[in-house]
Every structure is written in C-alpha cells, then in structure tokens.
Amino acid sequence: MLRNYRDRNLDVVERITTNIRNEELAEAAHTAHSLKGSSGNIGANQVHQYAASVEQHCRNDQPAQALDELKNLRTTLQQVIDGLAQLDEPADESAPIESNANIDRDELPNLLQQLEGYLDTDLRQAGALLKDIQQKAKGTEFSHALAEIEQALNEFDIDTSKTIIGRIGQQM
Known part of the structure; x- marks a missing residue:
C-alpha cells in the first residue's frame, strides 16, 4: 500500500x-x-x-x-x-519466525496494543508487526481476525483495524 x-x-x-x-x-x-x-x-x-x-x-x-x-x-x-x-531494501531474513500455534495468551494482548499504537504513528511498522503476530498465531482461533486486520490495513481503514483488535481483546 x-x-x-x-x-x-x-x-x-x-x-x-x-x-x-x-x-x-x-x-x-x-x-x-x-x-x-x-x-x-x-x-x-x-x-x-x-x-x-x-x-x-x-x-x-x-x-x-x-x-x-x-x-x-x-x-x-x-x-x-x-x-x-x-x-x-531487502528484508532482514536472518531470523525467520517459526510457526507457533500455541501463541502465549499473555503475549498477544501486548503485541496487539503495540500494533494499535503503530496504526496511529507508523503504518510500515504496523504492517511488519502484524506479519509477526500472524506468524506466531498461525493456525489459532485468531488467524481469521488477523487476516481481517491485514485487509483493513491494506485499504487504509485504520478504524476497522482498531475495531478488530478490540474484538480479539474481548475474546481473550
């Protein structure tokens, strides 16, 4: 985008x-x-x-x-x-993130809070962090909602992204 x-x-x-x-x-x-x-x-x-x-x-x-x-x-x-x-610039591929279907439920709220902050200040960082979260939550009940955030972000729909983040927070 x-x-x-x-x-x-x-x-x-x-x-x-x-x-x-x-x-x-x-x-x-x-x-x-x-x-x-x-x-x-x-x-x-x-x-x-x-x-x-x-x-x-x-x-x-x-x-x-x-x-x-x-x-x-x-x-x-x-x-x-x-x-x-x-x-x-080429992406740093020195430390690929392994898939983790058992994302730490204590870590996810912190990552989502960070993501929400980046939505207001740095969309590039928001995109990178979202990819990180998606990789960590691959195969979990959060995968679909994270894909929705990605779609909203690609459409520059920050409000919808934040709404979905809030919805995930309520599920936790």
Whole structure:
C-alpha cells in the first residue's frame, strides 16, 4: 500500500504544476484533493495540509498562490517519498519466525496494543508487526481476525483495524 502511494505520487507535483500553468485549475484541484486524501490515510500530515492548501487556492482561482504553496508541497512530499524508498531494501531474513500455534495468551494482548499504537504513528511498522503476530498465531482461533486486520490495513481503514483488535481483546 505504501509502495502504491509512493509510485502514484512520484510526479504528482509536476502534474499539478502543469495543470495550473495550462489554466486547468479544476484538474489541479482534483489531483491535489486525491493527494490530500491518500496522504491523510498514510499519516503524511504535512503533505496532507499542503495539498489541501493547493487544492483550496485552485478552487478559489488563485493560481499564483497555488504555485507558491507547491514549493512546500514538493519539499515535504519528497521527504515522504525518500522515506518510503526503504520499502525497496531487502528484508532482514536472518531470523525467520517459526510457526507457533500455541501463541502465549499473555503475549498477544501486548503485541496487539503495540500494533494499535503503530496504526496511529507508523503504518510500515504496523504492517511488519502484524506479519509477526500472524506468524506466531498461525493456525489459532485468531488467524481469521488477523487476516481481517491485514485487509483493513491494506485499504487504509485504520478504524476497522482498531475495531478488530478490540474484538480479539474481548475474546481473550
């Protein structure tokens, strides 16, 4: 999901700039709106704010202000994209996790609490921890719910992920 965000937005600032210079402000606003939404979904809050500002300037027929704000957007978006470059680095396979159908019931609540915290701060860490939990709980009554969390996370549906975590906690 994060690779998709990165790949989709590599040239988004240039596309918006071209739209503005071609006096296609509605298209520029639409593109900025899409960037705003996807950035909010992954927690790229500064990009979200700058994209919202560019969108508003375009909707208010203020191309000069939109172009000025694009400078800030370009800088912050590039920082996010650079950070997402880590996704292309090979995974550390030095210590594979063995399947454990008897996950420690004292450990699972702590792992789920950690996962819930990452959902608010670092979706990459959340994804990695979820994979770890899924491996440890493979073949247990929690496997299906953990797969539901994975699906919700892939759709950037943080609230549903948290709801499912709460449901697992109640089962324990």
